[in-house]
Amino acid sequence: MEKEQIVAMAVAAIAEETQTDASAIRVVSFREVPKSALEQYISDRQIEYRKYQLGD
């Protein structure tokens, strides 16, 4: 997915959540957060994993 698409989706989600017009939301900065070492390990090996949460 392109960065522009990711930002557009984030803006749309924020607009929906806050019930505001998407055009009124201004993106000041965008930084891609790299995968953590564990996320990379899981992704590289296509491991099915979900961290246990209380109530699971």
Place this chain on the structure above:
Amino acid sequence: MDDFWKIKIQELDKLREKAARGGGPERVEKQHASGKLTARERMEALFDDGTFTEINDMISTRASDFGMDKKKKPGDGVITGYGKIHGRTAFASSQDFTVGGGSLGEAHAMKICRAMDMAMEVGAPFISINDSGGARIEEGIDSLAGYADIFYRNTIASGVIPQISVILGPCAGGACYSPAICDYIFMTEQNSQMYITGPAVVKSVTGETITAAELGGAAVHSTTSGVAHFVYPDDLSCLNGVRRLLGYFPQNNGDRSLTVPGQETDACASLADIVPADSKHGYDVRDVISAFADAGSFMEVQAGFARNIVVGFARLAGKTIGIVANQSAFMAGSLEINASDKGARFIRFCDCFNIPILTLVDVPAFLPGSQQEHGGIIRHGAKMLYAYSEATVPKVSVIMRKAYGGAYIAMNSKGLGADIVYAWPIAEIAVMGAAGAVAIIGKRAIDAAEDPAAKRQELVDEYNEKFMNPYVAAERGYVDEVIRPEETRRKVLSAFEMLAEKKKSLPAKKHGNIPL
């Protein structure tokens, strides 16, 4: 920001990066190739996302002998810190096998001890992730002193904060004693080993040829030695297991467990179908637990060891309870040496951490035989009686079927301090079963009878009618109420709610002297 700031920040970033690199990409790759996560990845899997904070990441050894001054690495082969598990603070250490094989030296031990001290002061659980070749030989006595410092803290923290050891690689020699003092030990199927002396030493001393897995692998420790409490296929599932277990515990001995909204179950109507009225027929007591505890809430402890007794944590209306149950499906649920040790340790853990205990009784006897007597069943069986007697947490029993002799007493009977004892209508509470009893008390009458077989049957019927029911015990107050099986959840829940504020103290003493 002026240039001096920039230089200093670049310097900090470099040092941090060096510390985070561990043993370098090649060793990390080797770690991954063997199916293991790195020390940092393990911390990430253990704690809630984004909550882990490392402490003392730049500590390194001050040793210089045997070229140690050239081999030193920031962090000294162990990562320590704190974070959240289910939103609650916990501390952990994680040995880094990629740095000097995770060997323990003075600085390495000091880091672990500092984290333990903080856990104690804050009143939060401590999790120790082990993956180490053992003592760092180059640091000599300082390594051994480091172990001693850890063992001492494990002991002082015992009963104050929950302590969990996770063995995700080798754990050899004296290093085994830290996990051994902790409350629970987790292992993985392929990569974990625990032994005091490894296969090579065993071979040289005794001549025995044995592999590391045969000597101290997860299968051995979870079924034969009873050292390990939980076994999982790999690091990720194992650390998820730790997260699940901690969800049952309070933070410390002055705290109470969380109440977790869960799916309530009341399948008690099926209990009469699960438990056969004929006491000669077995059943799986875990089906009984599933029928009244909150759905999916039961987490069995030491499932593969001493299977004649089942212990574990469950929830009733979202609240943690500890369950001790005779397993009718294995050795008819009789108590023997290993079951006594397993049960007693579990009871004591629950008592340390304010977890109410539910006991499900269907016990024919202490297992007879010279093997048991010579192995010290008197000494080991006494642990069960001792543990129940000294426990001051709410204690409720349900006598489901057989409750005979000394084993009846040992399974949280009224005399040992049970707060509430329920019995089902099919319960048989007696000194022993009818056949054995009649053989003793009816011997003369049977020998003198014209038809000994008929006389024996007559006496058995009389014994059954008089003693093999719960009503004699109820008349004398040893049973508080005889209940229908379908009432079990409601009654047990009501009893624990009534007992929620129970306060009971024991006479002042330094500590008791449990038969070890």
